[in-house]
Amino acid sequence: MKRGKKYAEAAKLVDRNTQYDPQNALELVTKAAVAKFDETVEAHVRLGVDGRHADQQVRGAVVLPHGTGKTVRVLVFAKGAKADEAAAAGADFVGAEDLIPKIQNEGWLEFDVVVATPDMMGVVGRLGRVLGPKGLMPNPKAGTVTMDVAKAIADIKAGKIEYRLDKTNIIHVPIGKVSFGQEKLMDNFHAIMSAIIKAKPSAAKGTYLRSVVVASTMGPGIKVNPMKLEA
Known part of the structure; x- marks a missing residue:
């Protein structure tokens, strides 16, 4: 994949063989x-889990202290x-049943x-066939199937994000915007990593955090030392 000059300059800041402290x-x-x-x-x-097994699934939700920096649009099914x-x-x-054809037929x-x-x-x-593949299906573990809809909405608007394994046993989550600066990003990163570590399945064997990488939308990936996170 061909990269631009800006990416090449940014990549020079990062040693790909180094696992950095989170800060x-x-x-x-x-900087990159x-x-x-x-x-x-x-x-x-x-x-280090196998998400194909139900007892090794890792999924949940956490409210980031400083939010995601993104305006989140919330749809509620209720009567x-x-x-x-x-x-x-x-x-x-x-809405309720009235939204079915709008989503199914009108996309x-x-x-x-x-x-x-x-x-x-x-x-x-x-x-399910529409929302499932897009990761939009409500789920009790994520707090999105609930009678307390007011709290769910407040948490989501405040920066609650859902994390879950993909098919390759990797979790991809936003931790904020570059404009947040290092300290706020660190707070958010610590919150999500703490949640993932606490969610370790009892059936998981061996090393749990295999690798951790942080990156901005257009920037290079930067490896984080997992040993600095498991303590």
Whole structure:
């Protein structure tokens, strides 16, 4: 893959063979971000588990202390008083069966997180083929299937993110924007890593944190020393 001059210059700041302390890695991320827009910083965490086994799944949610820097659009499936509660709490969209054809047939996906009350999961389940592959299906572990829709919306708007393994046993999560600076990024990074470490399945054997890499949208990947995180 051909890279531009800016990327080449940024890559010179990073030693690909070095595993950096978290603080140094995040300082390098901000220095190596040279795009004209405010790049998102992501963490990519490879775990020593086999996600094909139910007892080795790693999934959950955490509220980042400083949010993600992104405005999150929340869709809530609820009826009656719970629909009113969701609207009052700041949900961007609220609906029930009426949203099925809009999403299924019209391809409407102008939302980032889906919350549902438990009684609506039968309805939401009909959208599994659309929402599932995009990681948008509500899930009790992530706190997005709940009767307390107001709290769910407040947490999401405050910077709650969901983490889960992909098919290659890697978790990809945003930890903020380059403009946050090293300290805020460090707070967010610590919050997500603590959550992932606490979520270690009892069935996991051997090294849990195989590799940890941080990178901005257009910047080079920077390796973090996993030994500095497991303590």
